[in-house]
Amino acid sequence: MSMTMSDPVMDPMTSFWSSLFVYIERPNLINKRLMGCCALNCWQISDPFETICDLMQNCSLDELKGKLPESKQLSDFQLSGIRCLEGQTLIVRHLLPKLSLKNLNTDCDTNTSQVIDFVLIDIPNARVVFVPKATDSHVIPECSHELFLNDTQEIELKYLLANETNVWLDEKVVPKLRQWMRQELEGKEMKGSLKLIGVDHYCLTYNRLKRKYGQQLVQMWRKYETTDPLKFVFEDIAIASYLIVLWEQQNEARDKDKTRKQSFVDIGCGNGLLVYLLTNEGYKGLGIDLRRRNIWDKYEPKVDLVEKVFTPSDESLGDLFGDYEWLIGNHSDELTPWIPYMAANSSHSTNAFLLPCCPFDFNGSKYQRTASNLSQYSCYIQYLQTVCQQLGFEPKVDKLRIPSTKRICIICDQRNYDKSLENEMRVKRKTLINEKLKDFNDYKPRDKVETVRNCSRLPKDVIEAIVTIIANELLDGNENLTIGSIPKLLTTDMLTHMKSQCGGIQTLLRNNKHIFEVSGGIIGFTRPKPIDVTTNGTTDTDKHLKSKRCWFFHSHPNGCPLPATQCRYIH
Ligand SMILES: C[S@@+](CC[C@H](N)C(=O)[O-])C[C@H]1O[C@@H](n2cnc3c(N)ncnc32)[C@H](O)[C@@H]1O
Ligand SMILES: [Zn+2]
Known part of the structure; x- marks a missing residue:
């Protein structure tokens, strides 16, 4: 049974993959020396696992490119797509070390400070191999290692070379991943759900529908819609599964024909x-x-x-x-x-x-x-x-x-x-x-064309969550972030809020000029500007001065480049 797509039915295999996918996509959540990462190449692999592990350890990126068939390359692969993978996949990641603010707009494709690793994702066998390449030992550990789901359904670490170990992997990464996995499994979130229907029956139906429609709908979505397919498609598959089980149970309870x-x-x-x-x-x-x-x-x-x-x-x-x-x-x-x-x-x-x-x-x-x-x-x-x-x-x-x-x-x-x-x-x-x-x-039906309202009416936590998503995308090195590409990064809830209450991303960005600026249609971080000091030594009298918390000081990994006395916002 494929468990590769975001799956609300929590079992050890599913929670193993949710934790690992987060770690592969955002290693910076555990590794504080990283700012983020992006995928450079990605191949679907059909060779035996051991053969590929050897290749990964013994080849440079160029050699690897020569050995793996062009036809198996997934073009335009992005790390957010890992949840759709099946079988074995080899990904080349470009890991981005934290930079000072002035270097923020690093290009993923240039080799400025190239820290690369090869990641082999083996879905059927619940294991992932990490092989660092052309690395800089200050940023990621230099030893090749494997993370896998062991017989007792726990995440375990294995070094590929017998004489290698790494304290940070043992003491930071593994405990953190186990904690994520436990949280997923216990899923406070999921407790108390599905009280009215049989959970087994639901899981079978959900997995059946997911297999039958998942991939096909995600592809169709990517082609025709701008919203996040993983959220929309799987949410509706879950709702359909619930209704189907409810209805089948009703047939049974009311002694009706089971196939009605x-x-x-x-x-x-x-x-x-x-x-x-x-x-x-x-x-x-x-x-x-x-x-x-x-x-x-x-x-x-x-x-x-x-x-x-x-x-x-x-x-x-x-x-x-x-x-x-x-x-x-x-x-x-x-x-x-x-x-x-x-x-x-x-x-x-x-x-x-x-x-x-x-x-x-x-x-x-x-x-x-x-x-x-x-x-x-x-x-x-x-x-x-x-x-x-x-x-x-x-x-x-x-x-x-x-x-x-x-x-x-x-x-x-x-x-x-x-x-x-x-x-x-x-x-x-x-x-x-x-x-x-x-x-x-x-009761007046709403207008067919949605009216534009002001974004300041969005709930504060929703605004903050959207700001964080946009900021993370920039920190991950996305240099071509346009307003049009934002909706697919947002959750259904956020989109619903945006749809029902505001004039869209543009207004949200305008209300957060102290964080983002849009230039030539591309979103970037605003460079914090110091308080103007006039020639006679008095500071400017802008009424907005120190009226908001400084986002850079409080939320950017590198902080605010200005000292508190010079920043227009509160540190
Ligand atoms: C928040 S959306 C939900 C859409 C969909 N059910 C879903 O979950 O993705 C609400 C929908 O109700 C539709 N709607 C609102 N008032 C309506 C009315 N009076 N008659 C028909 N449709 C209406 C809107 O056009 C919109 O598509
Ligand atoms: Zn500041």
Whole structure:
């Protein structure tokens, strides 16, 4: 079974690879003498492991290039792609030693201070071999070594030459990797997830879908979308797996034909990926969204996606939805509270599945938290449960295994009243809506073209996380970082926030001029400017002086090049 892609099902093999991939991609997290690294070359390897290990130890980079077939080279390989690898792969890494600020824009391809190593990744056998080349012993250890998953499912280190050892590898690297692996395994994050469905059944389904669609969708994504495929594709595979298992279990519990396939509408389906997956698994369904996406045309015609604006007062929608068993709201924003409402009114047997992210109320405005001891998100989940109950459901909640902080789903597949009371319940629902809204038309669908709002309204932690991602990319030596290439570095959550609240990366960069500057479309670090000292010795009177923390002093590995007295920001 391939475990190479970011896999939310945590077993020792998966957590071994998540830790190792992080270490290969960002050795600077453990090695404080490094600033980062990038891949120079990458080959898919079919020769025996031992043969390649010998080659790695005995060849220079040029010799290696002569020996490995050109046809097996993966062109444009980037380290962030290691999670997609299968079999054996040899990567040549250029390790970037920490530099002073003035040399920050190192070019990955020039040989200024060339520290290189060969890394052989052997996925099926859970081992990685590191062979340093043309090295500078002040930056990385000079001995070749292997990190592998031993019989007791622990990370272990082996030196390729019997007489070599290295204290730093033994005492720093191995303990750190073991700690990462433990954290992954225990995964506080994952605790308490999948309460309503069989975990074994889920894992089998998830792995099956991942094998069947993973690679193909990631490739398609890279071609047609700008967002991070690893996040989007695997999150939707996880959601589809959850629904499939839930539905199969329902067939069993209700003594229905085991192979019966439920029907569904995904309301606010966005890129349509969930509809694509469920349709291909044999479930009859429909996706609607007020804005069609380019990628819709790339799916087969059987993937039914319709550009349609949902308005709660539109009665024809009730009839349409009545033909389907499940209404799905996956990060459905303003539509979220309306989905159980529509489900309840469509027919006594219509169900709803919600995976909420940004909190919206019935009138389309942001839901306001009512309890100060709970997070906005927890409050919103509780609020939705209450609403579902009032609408006539017996809602259940569960936690999905997806790499997101918004993982709680609400399942409405049981009513809390008898079918004979349907008419009274309709009246009750109408009353409920009247309490929430002055009139149905208070709900206004959003504009098809997203409005531009100011980035300062993004939550502070989201801004900080995005700043860190951009900064890390620059520290990793990316010299061609354009605004357009940022979205694919961000998580789904960040993108959702950016989409719903702000004018985009450009505004974020403008609000952080003290860290980044954009010149000729390329993002770089701002060179901290000293406080102007005028000829008569007085300092300038800029009202922003010392109004913010100095990002360089507090966050850049090399600190701020200016002394505190000269820096415009607070050290
Ligand atoms: C945050 S996105 C989520 C997209 C997708 N479900 C996903 O998880 O990737 C919310 C989607 O709801 C759609 N939407 C919002 N209001 C809508 C409405 N009144 N009718 C139809 N679609 C709507 C938006 O166009 C957007 O694609
Ligand atoms: Zn400073």
